[in-house]
Amino acid sequence: MFERTKNLRLSIIKQIELKASVFPDAISLAQGVPSFDTPVCVKRRVERALRRGVVAKYSLSPGLPELRELIEIQLEKENMFYDWEKEIIVTAGTIEGITASILAITAPGDEIIIPEPTYTSYREVIYLAGCKPVFVPLNEKKGWAFGLNEYEKAITDRTKAIFFCNPNNPTGTIYSKEQQLGLAGLAKKYNLFIITDEVYKDFVYNNEQIFSLAEIPDLREQVIRIYGFSKAYAMTGWRVGYVHSDEKIIREIVKVHDALVTCAPVISQYAAMGALEMGEGDVENFNKNYKKRRALICARLDNLKNIFSYVYPQSAYYVFPKIKINIKNAWDFSLELLDKTHVAVVPGSAFGNNGEAHIRLSFGRSEEDINTAFDRFDDYFKNA
Secondary structure, eight states, X not given: OOTTTTTOOOOHHHHXXXXXXXXXXXXXXXXXXXXXXXXXXXXXXXXHXXXXXXXXXXXXXXXXXXXXXXXXXXXXXTTOOOOTTTSEXXXXXXXXXXXXXXXXXXXXXXXXXXXXXXXXXXXXXXXHTTOEEEEEEOBGGGTSBOOHHHHHHHOOTTEEEEEEESSOTTTOOOXXXXXXXXXXXXXXXXXXXXXXXXXXXXXXXXXXXXXXXXXXXXXXXXXXXXXXXXXXXXXXXXXXXXXXXXXXXXXXXXXXXXXXXXXXXXXXXXHHHHXXXXXXXXXXXXXXXXXXXXXXXXXXXXXXXXXEEOOOXXXXXXXXXXXXXXOSOHHHHHHHHHHHHOEEOXXXXXXXXXXXXBEEEESSSOHHHHHHHHHHHHHHXXXX
């Protein structure tokens, strides 16, 4: 009866949050929600739009022209050159941009290659499009790097795209320019699209510049780049992002975007304008705090080195520790932690089979939450 949805599942991250909601004292290190409130400059930009009475009606389907112009300017600063009128769509968050892009470029039965572990909802979007996700395991011993040979072996005559998140969620890995150029070579060789989700690209803790394949003019007819304001600007509830690519690709994506949502929420588009116009200082401040929290959560993990091992995250606000003790599986382990400590974590299996025997912890939460959660862990594992 439900052919389109029979292979879909509610995100395991959301399942964990639902289970945690029954505990009044629950602390969540699960969902990737920044602890910070949306910056004041963003709120003021929205307040001004509300007073002017300009948020009650639809925008053009691709988005407000003023916002798309600001996005073009921001992309130019990052060495990416795209026409705001023809090559940029404002979306209802990154996941809508991803969904519209995949629906536009694929046909049922196509295959999309994704690394493993990777963000859980990618799998669901691919299934929703009637396509098949093909997983290529990342190498934990090499800092969750990918092997180009493994990617090439995964390519078949049904492969349509290579899709990855850079920096990676859940591992916090930053893929180097050389690694990405290797993928670009495969895309050229086999005539594939590359979809790159760069929602965490602002989370850099060592003054490192994150490279994007969208910077290369010769790849613009193959690369679809997606970005959102949710993480960097503490705007997860506003649901606004954008997708950009070559004009002939965007022309097809916008048809799907229009069918899905008509346009991104106009009030959120004004919020995004405020973020681009005035939010740079807030992003820098958030990064300073996340860098401290990364050090804190890793120090607390070091105190439990008989329970966990981990790869030090380079970016994003996640750490993905491996469980060293004997467990049945990551799902049961996460449920037991929630039941005994009232701390929510995400089982690594949510991000693919290669994530089994791991959990994802978010240091996007406050230092108080991190310390309280680990105090409970310390007590639990001491008595376990």
